[in-house]
Amino acid sequence: MSVFKSSGIGIAGVACAVPKNNVPVESFTSVFGEEVTSKFTSGTGIKATFKALPEQTASDLAVDAAQELFSHIDIDKSEIGAMFLVTQSPDYRRPSSASIVQLRLGLPIDCSCMEINLGCSGFVYGLQTAMAMMSASDYKYGLLLMGETATKLVDPLDKSIVMMYGDAGAAILLERKDGVETTSLLRSDGSRYKAIVLPAGGFRDMNPGHERFMCSDGIERSLYDIFMDGTSVFSFSISDVPQAITDYLRLTETTVADYNAFLFHQANQFIIKQLIRKMKLPNDQVPLSLDRYGNTGGISIPLTLCDAYGDKSGEKLKALICGFGIGLSWGVANIEVDTDKIYPIVQTEDYYKEGKLIPGQY
Amino acid sequence: MNNQEKLALIEETLEMDEGTLTPETVLADLDEYTSMAKLSLIVMFDDEFDKKVTGAEVKAFETVADIMSLMEK
Numbered sequence: 001m002s003v004f005k006s007s008g009i010g011i012a013g014v015a016c017a018v019p020k021n022n023v024p025v026e027s028f029t030s031v032f033g034e035e036v037t038s039k040f041t042s043g044t045g046i047k048a049t050f051k052a053l054p055e056q057t058a059s060d061l062a063v064d065a066a067q068e069l070f071s072h073i074d075i076d077k078s079e080i081g082a083m084f085l086v087t088q089s090p091d092y093r094r095p096s097s098a099s100i101v102q103l104r105l106g107l108p109i110d111c112s113c114m115e116i117n118l119g120c121s122g123f124v125y126g127l128q129t130a131m132a133m134m135s136a137s138d139y140k141y142g143l144l145l146m147g148e149t150a151t152k153l154v155d156p157l158d159k160s161i162v163m164m165y166g167d168a169g170a171a172i173l174l175e176r177k178d179g180v181e182t183t184s185l186l187r188s189d190g191s192r193y194k195a196i197v198l199p200a201g202g203f204r205d206m207n208p209g210h211e212r213f214m215c216s217d218g219i220e221r222s223l224y225d226i227f228m229d230g231t232s233v234f235s236f237s238i239s240d241v242p243q244a245i246t247d248y249l250r251l252t253e254t255t256v257a258d259y260n261a262f263l264f265h266q267a268n269q270f271i272i273k274q275l276i277r278k279m280k281l282p283n284d285q286v287p288l289s290l291d292r293y294g295n296t297g298g299i300s301i302p303l304t305l306c307d308a309y310g311d312k313s314g315e316k317l318k319a320l321i322c323g324f325g326i327g328l329s330w331g332v333a334n335i336e337v338d339t340d341k342i343y344p345i346v347q348t349e350d351y352y353k354e355g356k357l358i359p360g361q362y
Numbered sequence: 363m364n365n366q367e368k369l370a371l372i373e374e375t376l377e378m379d380e381g382t383l384t385p386e387t388v389l390a391d392l393d394e395y396t397s398m399a400k401l402s403l404i405v406m407f408d409d410e411f412d413k414k415v416t417g418a419e420v421k422a423f424e425t426v427a428d429i430m431s432l433m434e435k
Contacts, residue, residue: 039396039398043397043398160397195417216421217397229417230397230401230417231397231400231401231404231417231420231421232416232417232418233417234401234404234417235404235414235415235416235417235420238404238405238408239408239414270398270401274405278408
């Protein structure tokens with residue numbers, strides 16, 4: 001099993017940012033009709049999402065989340081030794097957005113920066129990667145950033161997902177802390193890569209035509225639109241995912257009673273309800289944010305933390321976290337965090353104007 | 363589980379009145395056979411038969427009899 005352990009690294013702060021632009025599911029009634037939108041909400045639990053401006057990118061949301069974090073925690077940035085940006089929505093084909101984020105946050109040259117291309121499992125994978133890097137060095141702080149703008153990749157007429165995705169950014173500061181033990185179980189199944197896929201624009205098929213064709217779910221899309229095989233992803237979510245959690249509990253010799261919060265990727269309410277039922281979890285320890293934020297990919301776990309605990313203080317969370325989705329890729333881990341270190345979600349319209357490169361300017 | 367019980371369980375899963383389905387019923391003809399209904403079938407197989415049904419298997423269902431053929435422990 002792909003199991004990882006880290007000792008002595010704790011979470012010093014969690015902040016999240018979403019775009020100001022709120023899109024209620026009801027606003028799609030004029031496109032799809034009332035029956036479709038109300039069935040969508042009753043099935044998924046999603047009532048609204050936040051959608052980035054055309055100019056606003058995933059790195060902008062990650063930067064805003066980081067700035068919110070630094071407004072609460074005053075640290076010397078020269079003591080951040082590594083920064084990771086988890087995103088599948090980079091600013092450019094190259095370089096990675098980690099470079100742009102480094103510049104904008106004023107991180108030192110002596111800070112290693114890199115991007116991790118993962119979606120819904122990205123928080124669990126990113127956290128483990130950041131902790132492993134930190135374990136191998138002696139710098140004081142590590143920074144895990146996340147940003148996603150999946151709303152930009154959806155065909156506006158795709159009723160299966162256009163109301164589902166929301167955009168968001170997250171920033172998690174890691175520090176050295178005695179006594180904190182983290183275990184992660186990470187899995188991946190490339191044989192199911194077509195379950196969630198956007199074929200065009202990568203290097204396998206750089207410039208195909210934009211004509212629409214009928215997909216296996218009866219919805220027309222072009223090769224530039226994200227496709228999700230909902231039935232297969234659901235089957236994965238209620239079989240492979242609880243299996244990983246069961247394996248994790250056995251491996252760590254823990255039970256549900258050892259945790260006081262369960263943070264799941266906010267895919268849809270039906271999936272989370274099935275996980276609660278199958279794992280026999282206490283309902284009140286499984287916070288939901290998807291009703292107001294939609295599916296924000298890997299950010300949905302820190303976003304749910306900030307939504308549920310951002311205004312609380314004095315509680316010590318011992319949470320089990322589980323991210324699962326595109327890849328397919330999934331992971332389970334434990335985190336310990338004081339609610340004092342979890343900050344309320346901020347809304348933003350900021351974007352990096354100099355980031356739009358104009359011919360002749362470089 | 364006999365055929366009557368299987369039909370009743372499918373009717374319950376698809377939120378249909380008892381006695382409305384036969385093995386020959388074509389699923390595509392049913393208003394109730396929505397994407398959410400397909401997910402409910404996956405849950406039903408998991409709960410009642412401890413069986414993992416894949417997306418491809420669900421897509422291959424054409425008639426009620428196709429569903430019934432997988433309803434074995």
